[in-house]
Amino acid sequence: MRYIEPHAHMVSRTTDDYTAMVTAGCVAVCEPAFWAGFDRCSVDGFRDYFRQLTEIEPRRAARYGLPHFSWLCINPKESEDLGLAEDVLSIIPEFLDKPNVLGIGEIGLNKNSRNEVKIFERHVQIAVEHDRLILVHTPHLEDKLKGTKLILDILRNAGVRPGRTLIDHVEEHTVRHVLDAGHWAGITLYPESKATPARAIDMVEQYAAERLWLNSACDWGHSDPLAVPKTALEMRRRGHSATAIDALIYGNPLRFLSQYSGFKVADHVGGSV
C-alpha cells in the first residue's frame, strides 16, 4: 500500500509515529498551520512556528525518507484578535517561497464570528495575490454547516478557482455543498468527532470520489496517525478494489497537491496495494 497523508500536525507527534506511517506506506505528509492548544501572545511565536514548519519538521521527516510539506496561516481560533492576526498575515509572504510550502491553510472559521470572517477573507486575498493553493478548515460540530456555507460564499465572491481549494473536515451534511461548488473535499477520520472509517467510505461510495481525500488530521488531541491506512483496510473489507483504494488515498491527493510544482512523493518500497 502507498498513501499520502494530506493533513497531519507532525510537530505534535513522536518519531514513533513517523516510523509507523512510513512503515504503513506513507510517501508524503502535509502539515497545515494550526492552533497550539493555547493562544500565542505575539507575532514572534508565529515566526518561530513557521520556521518549525518550513525548516525543522521537514528535516525531521527526511530522516524517515518522508517528504514533508506545509501550509501557512493564523488559524481561526486566534483570529479573534485582529491586531495580532494582521501582524501574522504580514509575515506570511516571508515564508511563501520556502520549497515545502504548498499554500495558505488551514484557514477558515471556528465560531463563525465577524472577526474570523474578516481574517479568512484576508488570507484568501493573499492566496489569490500569490496564486497559491488554499486549504480550508470547517468549524466543529454544530457550527460546521453554517460555517461551511459562509466559507463557500466568501470563496465565490473572492473569485477563487474552486479546483485549487480543498475544504476539509466535511461530513454528511456538508460534503454535497462543497463538491457542488466545484471544490475538493477532505474527510477527516477521528475516533469521536468528524467521520469514522465506515462513514467516510459511505461518503466515498455515494459521491463522485474524484475530488475527495482522506486524512487523519492527527495532532495533540484524540486522533490516530494511521487512520488513512486503517480506512484503506476497511475499504478492502467492503470489497473495494486495490485500484480504487490507491486512487483515493494516493492518486487523489497527488492530483490536487501536484498543482504546486514543488510537490513530490518518496519512492515507496512496497509493491502494489
Add this chain to the structure above:
Amino acid sequence: MTTPKEPWRQRDALTDLYYMEARARLLDVAAFLDRVDRAPGTDDHRLRSLRAALSFLNDGKADRTRRILESWSDPSVAPADSADTKGATGAWPKL
C-alpha cells in the same frame, strides 16, 4: 466513482460486516439514556437534541446521518458578533 465489488453491496453481506458493531453501539446509547434518566437533574440542550434525533433512526427515510447532523446545527445565517468561546458542544445550544 469507486464501485465496490459484490458481494458487499448485498444487504446480508453488509449486515455480516457491521451488525455486531451497530448492536453494541445501540445498546451503549440505550444504557447512556438509562444512566442519565436515573440521575437527578434536567436535560440540557445536548440531551434534548440527542433524544429528538432518535426519531430519525426509525422513520424509514434515507440520509439519516445527514438529517441528524442538520438537526444539531446552528440554523442562523449571519456571522456572530464575536467568538465568546472557542469550543463547540455537539448541538446548537439554543435547541
